[in-house]
Amino acid sequence: MDNYVIEMKNIKKSYYGTTVLHDISLKLKSGEIVGLVGENGAGKSTLMNILFGDEVISSTGGYEGEILIDGKLATIKSSFDALNLGIGMVHQEFSLIPGFTTTENILFNREPTRGSLVSNVFGERLNTLDRKRMNDIATEAIDKVGVKIDKDMLVSSMPVGHKQFTEIAREISKDNLKVLILDEPTAVLTEKEATTMLSSIKSLASRGIAIIFISHRLNEILDICNRVVVIRDGFVVKDSDIKEITVEEITKQMIGREVGDRKKSSRNVSNKNVIMSIKNLYVDMAGENVKNLSLDIYDGEILGIGGLAGQGKLGIPNGIMGLYDAEGEVIYKNEKIDITSPMNTLSKDIAFVSEDRRGVGLLLDESLEWNISFLTMQVKNKFLKKLLKFISFRNKDEIKSVTDHYIDALNIKCTSSKQKARELSGGNQQKVCLAKAFAMQPKFLFVSEPTRGIDVGAKALVLDALKVYNEQHNTTIVMISSEIEELRQICDRIAIVSDGKIAGICDATESVEKFGALMIGAKV
Amino acid sequence: MQDRLKNIIRDFGVPRLIILCFLLLLFILAPFVGADLPTQFTNLFNRFSWNAVLVLAMVPMIHSGCGLNFGLPFGIIAGLLGGTISIELGFTGAMSFVMAIAFATPFAIIFGFLYGVLLNHIKGGEMMVATYVGFSAVSFMCMMWLLLPYHSPTMVWGYEGKGLRTTISLEGFYDKVLSRFLEIRIGNLVFPTGAILFFVLLSFLMWCFLKTKTGTAMTAVGSNPIFAKASGVNVDKIRTLSVIMSTWLAAIGILIYEQGFGFIQLYMAPFNMALPAVSAILIGGATVNKASIANVVIGTLLFQGIVTMTPTVMNSMIHMDMSEVIRIIVSNGMILYALTRKNDDRRGA
Numbered sequence: 001m002d003n004y005v006i007e008m009k010n011i012k013k014s015y016y017g018t019t020v021l022h023d024i025s026l027k028l029k030s031g032e033i034v035g036l037v038g039e040n041g042a043g044k045s046t047l048m049n050i051l052f053g054d055e056v057i058s059s060t061g062g063y064e065g066e067i068l069i070d071g072k073l074a075t076i077k078s079s080f081d082a083l084n085l086g087i088g089m090v091h092q093e094f095s096l097i098p099g100f101t102t103t104e105n106i107l108f109n110r111e112p113t114r115g116s117l118v119s120n121v122f123g124e125r126l127n128t129l130d131r132k133r134m135n136d137i138a139t140e141a142i143d144k145v146g147v148k149i150d151k152d153m154l155v156s157s158m159p160v161g162h163k164q165f166t167e168i169a170r171e172i173s174k175d176n177l178k179v180l181i182l183d184e185p186t187a188v189l190t191e192k193e194a195t196t197m198l199s200s201i202k203s204l205a206s207r208g209i210a211i212i213f214i215s216h217r218l219n220e221i222l223d224i225c226n227r228v229v230v231i232r233d234g235f236v237v238k239d240s241d242i243k244e245i246t247v248e249e250i251t252k253q254m255i256g257r258e259v260g261d262r263k264k265s266s267r268n269v270s271n272k273n274v275i276m277s278i279k280n281l282y283v284d285m286a287g288e289n290v291k292n293l294s295l296d297i298y299d300g301e302i303l304g305i306g307g308l309a310g311q312g313k314l315g316i317p318n319g320i321m322g323l324y325d326a327e328g329e330v331i332y333k334n335e336k337i338d339i340t341s342p343m344n345t346l347s348k349d350i351a352f353v354s355e356d357r358r359g360v361g362l363l364l365d366e367s368l369e370w371n372i373s374f375l376t377m378q379v380k381n382k383f384l385k386k387l388l389k390f391i392s393f394r395n396k397d398e399i400k401s402v403t404d405h406y407i408d409a410l411n412i413k414c415t416s417s418k419q420k421a422r423e424l425s426g427g428n429q430q431k432v433c434l435a436k437a438f439a440m441q442p443k444f445l446f447v448s449e450p451t452r453g454i455d456v457g458a459k460a461l462v463l464d465a466l467k468v469y470n471e472q473h474n475t476t477i478v479m480i481s482s483e484i485e486e487l488r489q490i491c492d493r494i495a496i497v498s499d500g501k502i503a504g505i506c507d508a509t510e511s512v513e514k515f516g517a518l519m520i521g522a523k524v
Numbered sequence: 525m526q527d528r529l530k531n532i533i534r535d536f537g538v539p540r541l542i543i544l545c546f547l548l549l550l551f552i553l554a555p556f557v558g559a560d561l562p563t564q565f566t567n568l569f570n571r572f573s574w575n576a577v578l579v580l581a582m583v584p585m586i587h588s589g590c591g592l593n594f595g596l597p598f599g600i601i602a603g604l605l606g607g608t609i610s611i612e613l614g615f616t617g618a619m620s621f622v623m624a625i626a627f628a629t630p631f632a633i634i635f636g637f638l639y640g641v642l643l644n645h646i647k648g649g650e651m652m653v654a655t656y657v658g659f660s661a662v663s664f665m666c667m668m669w670l671l672l673p674y675h676s677p678t679m680v681w682g683y684e685g686k687g688l689r690t691t692i693s694l695e696g697f698y699d700k701v702l703s704r705f706l707e708i709r710i711g712n713l714v715f716p717t718g719a720i721l722f723f724v725l726l727s728f729l730m731w732c733f734l735k736t737k738t739g740t741a742m743t744a745v746g747s748n749p750i751f752a753k754a755s756g757v758n759v760d761k762i763r764t765l766s767v768i769m770s771t772w773l774a775a776i777g778i779l780i781y782e783q784g785f786g787f788i789q790l791y792m793a794p795f796n797m798a799l800p801a802v803s804a805i806l807i808g809g810a811t812v813n814k815a816s817i818a819n820v821v822i823g824t825l826l827f828q829g830i831v832t833m834t835p836t837v838m839n840s841m842i843h844m845d846m847s848e849v850i851r852i853i854v855s856n857g858m859i860l861y862a863l864t865r866k867n868d869d870r871r872g873a
Contacts, residue, residue, distance in 0.1 A: 321754065323750075323753065323754055341756075341758075342753055342754055342755070342756045343756035343757075343758070346755070346756040347756070352754065354754060359748075359750055360750045360751060360754050361751070361754075362748070362751065363744055363747045363748050363751050364747075364748065365747050365748075365814075366743075366744070366747055370740075370744070374740065374744055374751075374755055375755040375756075377737060377740060378737065378740075378741060378755050378756050378757055379755070379756050381737065384736075384737055391732070391736060392736065392737065393732070393735040393736060394735050394736075394737075394740060
C-alpha cells in the first residue's frame with residue numbers, strides 16, 4: 001500500500017567489535033524530507049556511509065540488514081552501486097575540483113560526448129565533449145536548485161555558498177536521482193544563502209525526490225522536514241511526524257532518555273573559592289578555536305565542559321597547557337600563569353589528559369613504565385636516584401612500583417609493566433593516560449574526552465577513577481566531553497561552549513533540554 | 525614452527541642475516557685461499573677501533589628523532605680543525621692528541637649548535653637537508669684548507685709554503701697513540717687495546733647519559749615529540765643538544781680514525797665518511813628512530829668485517845678487486861632498506 005522509495009531495515013554495523021548501529025530502520029516516500037538528528041557519534045554518518053556505499057563500510061566488514069529501493073532488495077557495495085541505484089549525496093566537505101568550472105564539475109565523468117574521427121578508431125574514451133549540451137544540462141540543473149551561479153566560474157574562485165549549491169546541482173542533474181542525502185548543507189552558509197538552500201530543497205522534494213536532511217540546526221529541521229528521526233547510540237529513539245514534535249522534545253531525545261535520572265550529587269560544593277580564573281582566552285587551534293572565553297573554576301569541584309564538535313571546547317585545555325598558541329589571562333591560586341609553554345602550567349601541579357590519546361597522550365613504542373613515569377620525572381624530578389652529585393639515573397625500582405600500582409588500581413589489562421603502549425586496547429590506553437596524570441599527583445586536572453572511542457565497561461571505570469581521585473585528593477577536575485550524559489553523571493557544574501565562548505553554566509542536575517538548547521544555540 | 529622461524533628471521537632482519545652469513549662464509553673460505561686468519565682478525569679489530577666512535581656519533585640524533593646523521597661531515601671538519609691546529613701549534617706525541625681533542629671541542633659545539641638550529645627549522649626533512657648541508661660544508665672547507673694561515677712545514681704544500689696538503693702524515697704526532705696503549709700481541713694477532721678502551725669509555729658515558737632525566741627526555745622526543753612537549757620538555761633544546769653531542773662525537777671519532785690510520789685526510793675525504801657510518805649502525809639493527817650501543821658494536825663489526833675480508837678472500841678467488849664494489853652495494857643498500865622500513869614501523873599495529 002505504501003510506496004517507499006527507500007527502506008532500510010534493521011541495519012546493524014560494528015567497527016572492530018564496537019557496535020555503532022544496533023538496529024536502525026528508516027523509510028522514505030518519494031517527495032518526503034526526513035530530518036536526521038543525533039549527537040556527534042550517534043551513528044548518523046555511519047548510516048549515511050552505508051547508504052552511499054562508502055569504502056569505510058565494505059573495508060570493515062560490511063553491514064547487516066536490508067536496504068530496499070523501490071521495494072527491491074539492493075546491495076550497495078560501493079559508491080558506484082549507490083549512484084546507479086539513484087542515491088546522491090552532498091558531503092559536508094566539498095568534493096569538487098577547484099580548477100574546473102561549475103559546468104565541468106556538475107557533469108564530471110558524465111559528460112555528453114560526440115563521436116569524432118579519432119574516437120571511431122580508438123574507441124569511445126576519445127570522444128570529444130559536447131560543450132553545448134553540457135551547458136544546457138548545467139543551466140537546467142542550476143535553475144532547478146533555484147539560484148544564480150555562473151556556470152563558467154572556476155570552483156576555486158567561488159564563495160563557499162556557491163560550492164554547496166554546485167554540489168547539489170551536480171546531484172540533481174543525474175536523471176535517475178531518487179534519494180538525496182544532504183549532510184549539514186547549511187553549516188557553511190550565511191543566513192540568506194541558507195534560506196535559499198532550504199527553499200530549493202523544498203522545491204526538489206516537490207519534484208518527487210526523497211531527501212534525507214542532516215542538520216544540527218533544529219529550527220531548519222522543523223522548518224522544512226515532514227518527519228524527524230532521532231538517533232542515539234545506534235538506535236532510532238524517535239520517529240515522529242514534524243507536527244507532533246517540538247525542539248525541546250527533539251533535544252531531549254537526542255541527549256538521553258534518562259532525563260532527571262541523575263542522582264542529586266551527595267556532596268555540596270559549597271565553598272566557592274575560585275581556584276582558577278580564565279579571562280578573555282583566545283586559542284588558535286584549527287577547528288576548535290576559542291574566542292574571548294572567560295570562566296571561573298571552583299576549588300575541589302568537577303566542572304564539565306560540553307558542546308558540539310568544532311565549537312572550541314577542546315581548545316580550552318590545549319591552550320592553557322601551552323600546546324597551541326593562546327592569549328589571555330589565566331589566574332591560578334592568585335598567580336598569573338604564562339601559558340606560552342607547557343612547563344609553566346605543569347609546574348603549577350596542573351596536569352592534562354589529552355583527547356588525542358595516540359598522538360599526544362602516549363609513547364606508543366615505549367613501555368608502560370615509561371609512559372606512566374615520564375611526565376612526573378620531567379616535571380617533578382621524581383623517579384630518579386642520585387649516583388654522584390650531579391648525575392642521577394632513572395630509578396628502575398620506583399618506576400616499576402608506581403607502574404604496578406596503577407596497573408592494579410585502574411585495572412589496566414596488560415602482560416606486564418614492560419609491555420608497549422601500542423599493544424593495548426583503546427580503553428586500557430586511556431587508563432594509562434590517566435595513570436600518567438595521577439602519578440604527577442596534580443592539584444588540578446584537565447581531562448579531555450576521556451571516554452572517546454572506548455567501550456562501555458572501560459568508560460564506567462574511567463569515570464569512576466576520576467570521581468574517586470577528585471574525592472580522595474581534593475583535586476579540581478575539569479572534564480571536557482561531547483557526551484552530555486557522561487558529564488551529568490560525574491560533574492557538579494556543566495559549562496556549555498558554543499562558538500568559542502561559554503554559552504552558559506548550569507548545575508549538573510539541570511534538565512537535559514536546557515543543555516541541548518545551549519549547545520545548539522537555539523533560543524528556547 | 526614455521527611461524528616462529530619466520531618471526532625470528534623478521535626480528536633479526538633479513539639484510540643483517542644475509543650479511544652475517546656472507547661474513548661467516550668469508551671467514552670459512554679465508555684459510556682455503558691462503559689468507560692468514562690472525563692477520564684478518566687484526567685487520568678487523570683495527571678497523572673496528574678506527575670507526576666505532578664515528579658510528580656511535582649516530583646514536584644521540586637517532587634518539588632525539590633527528591634521524592640518521594648524514595651531516596656527519598660537520599663534526600669531522602671540527603675534528604680536522606682540532607687536529608691541524610694542534611700540530612700547527614707544535615704539540616707532539618700523545619700531547620698532540622689531547623690538544624687536538626681540546627681544540628676540536630669548541631668547534632664541534634659551535635658547529636653542532638648551528639646545525640641543530642637549522643635542523644629544528646626543517647623538522648621531517650632532516651636527513652635529506654643534512655646530506656646536502658654536510659656536502660656544502662665539505663666543499664666550503666676545501667677552500668678554507670687552502671686559505672687558512674697554516675705554516676707548519678709538516679702540513680703545508682712544500683713548493684709554496686702555504687695551503688694544507690691533502691694527506692698529512694701523523695708520524696711523530698698522534699699516530700697510533702691509542703692503538704699502541706696496552707697493545708696485546710699474540711703472534712700475528714694484534715689487539716689495539718687503547719683505542720677499543722677509549723670507545724668503551726665513550727659508549728659507557730653515552731649509556732649513562734641515556735639513563736639520566738635529560739637522556740630519557742631525548743628518547744621520548746624521538747619517540748613522540750608531541751608527547752614530550754606536553755610533558756613539559758623543550759623539544760627544540762633537546763634536539764639541539766643531541767645534534768651537538770653527535771657532532772662532538774664525530775669530531776672525536778675522526779681523530780681516533782686518524783690516529784689508527786696514521787694520516788689526516790683533508791679536502792674531499794669527509795665527503796665519504798657519513799655513508800659507511802650510517803649503514804654500519806643500520807646493519808647493527810638500528811632503525812631511523814631507535815638505536816642502542818649494541819647496534820653500534822654489532823653494526824661496526826659486521827660492516828668492517830665485510831670491508832676487510834672481501835679484498836683478501838674475493839681477490840684471491842676471482843683475481844679482481846671487488847671489495848669497493850661490495851662495500852658500496854652493502855652501504856647504500858642498507859640505507860635504502862632502512863629508509864623503506866621507516867614507514868613500516870609507523871604503520872605497525
